[in-house]
Amino acid sequence: MQGAKIVAVVLLALVCAAAWPSAQGAGRAGGASVKHANGTLTPIPLDAGRPWGWAAKAFMQNPNRKLYNTAKAKLFSGQQVFSHTQSAFNPEQYCQMAPHYDFTWFEMQHSRLRFDEIEKMMHACPGVGATPMIRMPDALEANMQKAYETIEGVNNALEIASTPGLDVVILGNSDLESFSGHQRTDDRYQDLLTKVRDATYLAGKYWGNAGFQFATGNRLSPDSRFHQNGSSKDGFVPPARAAGPAK
Secondary structure, three states: OOOOOOOEEEEOOOOEOOOOOOOOOOOOHHHOOOEOOOOOOOOOOOEOOEOOOHHHHHHOOOOOOOOOOHHHHHHHOOOOEEEEEEOOOOHHHHHHHHHHOOEEEEEOOOOOOOHHHHHHHHHHOOOOOOEEEEEOOOHHHHHHHHHHOOHHHHHEHHHHHOOOOOOEEEEOHHHHHHHHOOOOOEHHHHHHHHHHHHHHHHOOOEEEEEEHHHHOOOOOHHHOOEEEOOOOOOOOOOHHHHOOOOO
16 A cells, blocks of 8 residues: 555544544534534644645655656645546546546445456556546445444544555545434534544544535635545536536
């Protein structure tokens, strides 16, 4: 996992159990929903000597060498990155979309996409530009995700984020909403985002959200660097969307 690869872990929330109280109902009498979406927690301020991803860079033998992983290089330069999602075997579609995005999100967990099909698509247009990333479908990964898509995963978050060779920790935003029971407009949801953000920063990694909507419009948006879908890097609009209303 050294140097050229990005490892993305989909989590509901990251928080160190010793440092923060339980995310469920903390500080809310009766669990009533409060719709502010700003949260009650103040994010940890950034240390000038430890920018986002400081540990990811330190893990590399030569952090100044040229990276062929363009998404990782963009993260290292302080920018946000976005993907297109490839859920079906369609080499033509993949080759059309990939040049316009930072990375390709090969969706194997929620599709019937196979490894050999991904290999064929990558061979159809090598060097296309977008860094390939796979959301794993196998039994071991599925078991891991079952543990992380609950509040139980929250209690081990800092340890997870501190794994050597892991560069990015991202939130599964819809999963977080479902399993926590807090809507995205609820302060408690925003607090979970803040806890994820803080733990990831303390671990020296990059933080992101699967929901690209969090790239803007949220007080933590400047810190959210890694996203599924979202804006192309060159203004490209997928053909299916070009003729219809904006989505």
